Amino acid sequence: MSTLPASARRYSAWSLLRARYAGPGYWRPLWSGRNLQPAYDVVIVGAGGHGLATAFHLVRDHGLRRVAVLEKRLVGYGNVGRNTTIVRSNYLLPENHYFYEDALRRWETLSRELNYNVMYSPRGVLDLALTNDDFPALARRGNALRLAGIDAELLDLPALERFAPELEPRRKRRFPIVGALLQRRGGTVRHDAVAWGYARAASALGVDIIEDCEVTGVRAAGGAATGVETTRGHVQAEQIVFATAGHTGTIGTMLETALPIETHLLQAMVSEPIKPLLNSVVVYVSPGHGETYICQSDRGGLVMGGHLDGFPSYTREGAWHRLEDVVRGALELFPRIGGVKILRHWAGTNDMTMDGSPIMDRLRYDNVFVNAGWCYGGFKAIPASGAAFAQFVATGTAPELIRPFRLSRFATGHLLDETGQGPFPVRL
Amino acid sequence: MTRLACPFCGPRELREFEFHKTGPAAGGQGEFERVYLRVADPQLSIEHWQHVGGCRAWLLVHRNPSSGLPLAVELLAGNAP
Numbered sequence: 001m002s003t004l005p006a007s008a009r010r011y012s013a014w015s016l017l018r019a020r021y022a023g024p025g026y027w028r029p030l031w032s033g034r035n036l037q038p039a040y041d042v043v044i045v046g047a048g049g050h051g052l053a054t055a056f057h058l059v060r061d062h063g064l065r066r067v068a069v070l071e072k073r074l075v076g077y078g079n080v081g082r083n084t085t086i087v088r089s090n091y092l093l094p095e096n097h098y099f100y101e102d103a104l105r106r107w108e109t110l111s112r113e114l115n116y117n118v119m120y121s122p123r124g125v126l127d128l129a130l131t132n133d134d135f136p137a138l139a140r141r142g143n144a145l146r147l148a149g150i151d152a153e154l155l156d157l158p159a160l161e162r163f164a165p166e167l168e169p170r171r172k173r174r175f176p177i178v179g180a181l182l183q184r185r186g187g188t189v190r191h192d193a194v195a196w197g198y199a200r201a202a203s204a205l206g207v208d209i210i211e212d213c214e215v216t217g218v219r220a221a222g223g224a225a226t227g228v229e230t231t232r233g234h235v236q237a238e239q240i241v242f243a244t245a246g247h248t249g250t251i252g253t254m255l256e257t258a259l260p261i262e263t264h265l266l267q268a269m270v271s272e273p274i275k276p277l278l279n280s281v282v283v284y285v286s287p288g289h290g291e292t293y294i295c296q297s298d299r300g301g302l303v304m305g306g307h308l309d310g311f312p313s314y315t316r317e318g319a320w321h322r323l324e325d326v327v328r329g330a331l332e333l334f335p336r337i338g339g340v341k342i343l344r345h346w347a348g349t350n351d352m353t354m355d356g357s358p359i360m361d362r363l364r365y366d367n368v369f370v371n372a373g374w375c376y377g378g379f380k381a382i383p384a385s386g387a388a389f390a391q392f393v394a395t396g397t398a399p400e401l402i403r404p405f406r407l408s409r410f411a412t413g414h415l416l417d418e419t420g421q422g423p424f425p426v427r428l
Numbered sequence: 429m430t431r432l433a434c435p436f437c438g439p440r441e442l443r444e445f446e447f448h449k450t451g452p453a454a455g456g457q458g459e460f461e462r463v464y465l466r467v468a469d470p471q472l473s474i475e476h477w478q479h480v481g482g483c484r485a486w487l488l489v490h491r492n493p494s495s496g497l498p499l500a501v502e503l504l505a506g507n508a509p
């Protein structure tokens with residue numbers, strides 16, 4: 001048997017076959033439990049999608065050798081393992097759609113790149129209009145995308161009926177469907193596989209992934225950070241990256257820098273598995289119950305989510321009334337799922353920025369970086385963010401693609417307020 | 429947290445209330461700080477809420493965002509945010 005760690009072994013049909021005859025010792029952990037070293041070139045805080053992808057690209061693309069990812073809980077314990085797996089690039093603002101389009105293109109080939117099946121499923125993302133006001137707004141967004149060369153199709157009812165007959169677009173409803181915007185290359189990616197795939201690939205390249213290690217402070221001297229304090233002692237670092245998602249506000253507090261971020265909960269739930277009902281990802285805002293999005297997992301469960309709970313929280317306990325809103329919204333579209341049982345329900349802490357777009361910049365010191373503010377939509381960004389942010393950290397210059405996401409935009413007025421709701425994470 | 433105690437209406441379901449924003453970051457009192465920057469203290473969040481589904485009063489709420497529990501609810505000075 002090969003002496004390489006399991007994480008460095010290539011997966012293939014052949015390796016599967018070999019595993020079948022090699023006995024129980026063949027499979028080993030995807031990332032190896034290495035020991036925390038006293039010093040690194042780059043310390044990344046947070047083993048979510050963004051932290052792990054950044055680590056992977058730092059080593060693979062820029063040749064850095066001593067890189068660690070410090071995680072206070074477990075790989076995948078944060079939002080990367082809690083999201084509803086939707087990927088798409090159909091944003092209105094150019095800064096956003098070019099960035100998310102870069103990510104979508106990378107999702108298309110990521111399984112091969114990581115040698116790990118992340119189950120990218122381009123099943124189509126449908127934004128439904130349930131009011132006459134929503135439809136022109138979708139048309140405007142679709143036109144902005146088409147001008148940028150990004151796929152988007154505006155569907156009237158007959159076209160929607162052809163694409164998704166299961167929605168029964170002409171059915172009589174309290175808020176009847178008016179039309180839809182379709183992005184065919186949008187869809188879903190298996191969220192856990194993204195965390196595991198990046199962790200495995202980074203570990204194979206020599207990245208130390210240290211779980212159960214919380215960063216509690218930053219040590220600085222002479223105007224630069226020198227390392228981090230952790231629950232496992234001091235670690236020296238030439239550069240520090242915070243990819244801490246829902247806890248980034250408190251990282252600001254740690255660095256005595258107030259950030260334009262509030263932490264809000266977002267819930268999701270999954271039903272018991274049922275036979276195939278829904279082929280695409282469906283997103284809509286019901287005038288009665290607010291936002292709902294719904295898709296069917298490969299196992300058959302209906303995955304559903306909606307709007308934020310509506311107030312700051314770190315509890316990860318979803319508010320009951322929001323769960324009710326989401327279920328009502330889902331029933332409005334699919335009355336026939338009324339008898340289906342909810343199997344699991346959970347919430348994640350979202351780093352909501354005051355314009356709803358991410359922040360990728362330095363923080364307080366020249367050698368401290370923050371990659372956060374992903375709000376409720378940062379899963380789809382992971383491959384683009386990892387590649388671009390690694391370039392930023394390795395070269396000191398932010399690539400064009402992520403320059404609009406600098407922190408100073410709040411002071412200079414160059415906001416990226418995709419939904420036009422002003423400096424409030426909760427839409428009123 | 430499933431309820432909030434309005435000083436006028438008593439404990440009511442959370443659904444009746446709307447959160448508006450957290451208090452501005454202490455320190456800088458400029459327009460930018462007031463509009464965009466937020467205090468991130470996992471033990472104490474000072475917030476503006478409105479009892480939209482009840483008496484419509486504006487409320488100043490002190491809450492612990494790590495437990496979710498309200499610590500104090502009172503009328504917001506001037507009854508406006």
Ligand SMILES: Cc1cc2nc3c(=O)[nH]c(=O)nc-3n(C[C@H](O)[C@H](O)[C@H](O)COP(=O)(O)OP(=O)(O)OC[C@H]3O[C@@H](n4cnc5c(N)ncnc54)[C@H](O)[C@@H]3O)c2cc1C
Binds near residue numbers: 071072243245377
């Ligand atoms: C219910 C729900 C549904 C969502 N649906 C979608 C969707 O369909 N599509 C989409 O694109 N996005 C979605 N999102 C958003 C997306 O999941 C997040 O924006 C994204 O995962 C955040 O980036 P991350 O993966 O790096 O974060 P995380 O996985 O949260 O990683 C951050 C990590 O940092 C660790 N950490 C924090 N502080 C410290 C510290 N001091 N020391 C050490 N470690 C620390 C945390 O434990 C955590 O593991 C959803 C989110 C939720 C909650």
Ligand SMILES: [Zn+2]
Binds near residue numbers: 436438
């Ligand atoms: Zn009241």
